[in-house]
Amino acid sequence: MxxxxxxxxxxxxxxxxxxxxxxxxxxxxxxxxxxxxxxxxxxxxxxxxxxxxxxxxxxxxxxxxxxxxxxxxxxxxxxxxxxxxxxxxxxxDLARAREETLRALEAVRALRAEGTDPDDDAMTITQLAAALGVRPSTLRFWEQEGLLTPDRVTSRGARRYAQPAIRAARVVAVLRAAGHGIPRVRELLAALDRFDGAEEAARLLSARLDHLGTRxxxxxxxxxxxxxxxxxxxxxxxxxx
Known part of the structure; x- marks a missing residue:
């Protein structure tokens, strides 16, 4: 026409x-x-x-x-x-970002919870990278920066990520995607065992959800x-x- x-x-x-x-x-x-x-x-x-x-x-x-x-x-x-x-x-893509942010919010709560078995549903570095949509090299970089602590299970340094590390990785992935720098993410992860730290992480993740909603x-x-x-x-x- x-x-x-x-x-x-x-x-x-x-x-x-x-x-x-x-x-x-x-x-x-x-x-x-x-x-x-x-x-x-x-x-x-x-x-x-x-x-x-x-x-x-x-x-x-x-x-x-x-x-x-x-x-x-x-x-x-x-x-x-x-x-x-x-x-x-x-x-x-936006729907997946929202789902991952919701999982990160759940992870913040779970990281402070007691009584979880750290060996349940462990992941290799390849599996965790695929679950988060990042490269394995990104996970290694986070480890170098003190954001992530995997279990090393072989003499060659093969990594296994137990549930606490998987949850922490979800939080890191979403905060990094939202534009927060490494020092800020490190600070929040270190503070998650305190009430104010968990509250701040939850606030940032909630803000991320709001931003995704407007997008x-x-x-x-x-x-x-x-x-x-x-x-x-x-x-x-x-x-x-």
């Missing part, structure tokens, strides 16, 4: 809330689909550019500017099924605009029947 009339840049700026410079920058970065030019050389914007700009604003809040640019580019250029799947994957809402707001960008980009071939 073709738009009834092209939009001038001033109208695009007014309706999108972006500045002239921001529109030029986002066009250069590929956020906006290419705009045809009229005989006088002026760009002829359309409704799809409004949708793209609105989508980028919410996607940048939900995923970050780089990921937002990548997703919008994929929405326009990838096959229809892949474009739709990219949006679904973004929702799934998830922003991704939902972007949904209809992204769908319009995908539809316009594929309107000639259309999705598979």
């Amino acid at each position: 073709k738009d009834a009339a092209p939009l001038r840049t001033a109208e695009l700026v007014r309706r999108s809330g972006y500045s002239f410079q921001q529109v030029r920058d986002l066009e250069r970065l590929g956020v906006l689909p290419p705009a045809p030019r009229a005989a006088n050389g002026y760009r002829e914007w359309s409704e799809v550019h409004i949708h793209a700009l609105r989508a980028y604003r919410n996607l940048a809040h939900a995923l970050g500017p780089v990921a937002a640019r990548h997703l919008l580019t994929e929405a326009r250029t990838a096959p229809f099924a892949e474009a739709a799947a990219a949006v679904g994957a973004a929702h799934a 998830m809402l922003a991704l939902l707001r972007a949904g209809s605009d992204v769908a319009e960008v995908v539809t316009r980009a594929h309107e000639e071939t259309g999705p598979p029947a």
